[in-house]
Amino acid sequence: MKESVLVIGSGYRHFREYVLRGLAEDFEILLIGPAPLDWQLPYAAAHREADVQDEAAVFAAAADLAVTHRVAGVVTWEESLVTRAAEVAARLGVPAMPVEAARACRDKARQRERFQAAGVPSARFSLAGTEAEAVAAAESLGYPVVVKPRGRAASVGVRIVRTEAELRRTFSRAREVENPSIDDGLVLVEEFLTGPEIAVDSWVLDGRVEPFSIAAKRTDYPPYFEEVAHVVGRVLDPATEARVREVVTAANQALGTDRTVTHTELMLTADGPKVVEVNGRLGGDLIPRLAELAVPGLSVGRVLGAVATGRVPEPAGRPDRLVGIRFLYPTADLTFDEIELPAALAGEPWVHEVRTVSEPGTELRLPPRQFLGRAGYVIAAGAGIEEIDARLTKLAEAAAVRGEPLSA
Structure with a gap:
């Protein structure tokens, strides 16, 4: 009989179905998500619908599932739910990621402090609550510095800053894109x-x-x-x-x-x-x-x-081989329609996959107006890094992201 694993949040199908499918091969999946089952249906043995950002709602759903299933593990692959999953496991009495470790993983400054204490090589850093503190930190570290939100993933809002003027312009932006779970207003300024x-x-x-x-x-x-x-x-x-x-x-x-x-x-x-x-x-x-x-x-x-x-x-x-992915972006801000790629190139034996991930009608903007504004991706295989890079670049340059231009 398969052991039951509680999964909190399933993410986007294009980016996470493979892991849910693999997990279902060996385990009974108990899924908590914010919507009725859709593509997750073949993999989930049981499901509870709940607002995954609502702590009480998630725990109530988890406790309900635990009445009829013996939960052997609790996992999530959504960045914003790492701490919530650890807290739910602790309340259920299921061994899982320790809550304090999960909190450290969600706060880059807390990580830096632990790395420093343990002698783990990392960047020198400082926390700043005002522009003046950020300027003082940068002067101490030496320009250029990196300014970043502490609780975001995928390099969202992360910027290299080379001058005091740039730093002052960047400081408020890092606050604006911060994860809501970090509300003390402190921004990370660190060695480049x-x-x-x-x-x-x-x-x-x-x-x-x-x-x-x-x-x-x-x-x-x-x-x-x-x-x-x-x-x-x-x-x-x-x-x-x-x-x-x-x-x-x-x-x-x-x-x-x-x-x-x-x-x-x-x-x-x-x-x-x-x-x-x-x-x-x-x-x-x-x-x-x-x-x-x-x-x-x-x-x-x-x-x-x-x-x-x-x-x-x-x-x-x-x-036994190298595999690479390249994301496809528009050349300018637009309302997305489709991706066009020459059939001869898409049919090359080294092309593993070409996929659209944005729905038609989606507004896509380039950084810093939007981060991760991707239309789709291409995956290719090869024998060496240089070959992979060249193939991915060739695919990206040949792919045309079509749509209606957005006004500035």
């Missing part, structure tokens, strides 16, 4: 790290941290850090990978993450890997799905279910 950026997904159980996916990140739309592409597979040389694994382990242990899959972002600086942040859930942007395509036999849903219920996942193999 330089080097290639990578992301590591790991399963964590009883202090053991095992990376299973390493992705090279590509950003654009400076001075912001919009994540536009990722490449997964053997993207690092063995020595660098070994050091990255050490730092990822130390970072997760410093935060006390447990019984989950985490997403750790790092910068490969001249002084070695330094942690940018740890997210208390599996990676977004389909990065774990790319890992499934690159690693024979890997099922991220099954891995997540195993650690959530206190079991060591089955060993995964090593990547």
Whole structure:
């Protein structure tokens, strides 16, 4: 008989169906979501509809499910629900991500403090509640600095700042896009790290941290850090990978993450890997799905279910190819209609998938007017990073995002 795993929030179908499907292979899924079942129907054994942002409503739904099902694990892959899932598990008496670890994963400043105390290499930082405090912090750290909200994901609102004038203009913007769960008005000002950026997904159980996916990140739309592409597979040389694994382990242990899959972002600086942040859930942007395509036999849903219920996942193999994703954006703000891609290019054997993710009629704007304003994505495979980057660029340049221009 399958063990029951409580899933809080299912996310968007295009980006999360693969993990729900994998989880359902080995576990009975008890799903709490804000709407009636739709695409989730084949995977959920039981469901309760509740406003997932309402703590009382979520716990009432969880308690109701627990009456007829023995909940063996509690998980979420939605950033805004990481703390809520930990709190629900604690109230149900189900071992899961510790609440304090979940809170640390939702607050980048709290992470920095724990990294500093544990000697985990990371950026120097300061918290600022006013423009004057932000200016003083930047002068102490030395320009350029990075200004960021503390509780957002996917680099939303993160900006490099090179002058005091830019800092003053940026400070209020970082507040405006902050996660509502952080309401003290303090903004993170931190050292600007330089080097290639990578992301590591790991399963964590009883202090053991095992990376299973390493992705090279590509950003654009400076001075912001919009994540536009990722490449997964053997993207690092063995020595660098070994050091990255050490730092990822130390970072997760410093935060006390447990019984989950985490997403750790790092910068490969001249002084070695330094942690940018740890997210208390599996990676977004389909990065774990790319890992499934690159690693024979890997099922991220099954891995997540195993650690959530206190079991060591089955060993995964090593990547046998590189797989990359590139998101498609309009060239200017518009009301989206469709994506056009030449059929000959879309039919190349190395093209794995071309998908539209925005509905016709959706208004798409470029940063900073909108972050993650994506029309769709392309996924391609290849033998080397340079080849993957070239193929993804070719696909993105050939893809035409059509729509009605929006006025300024």
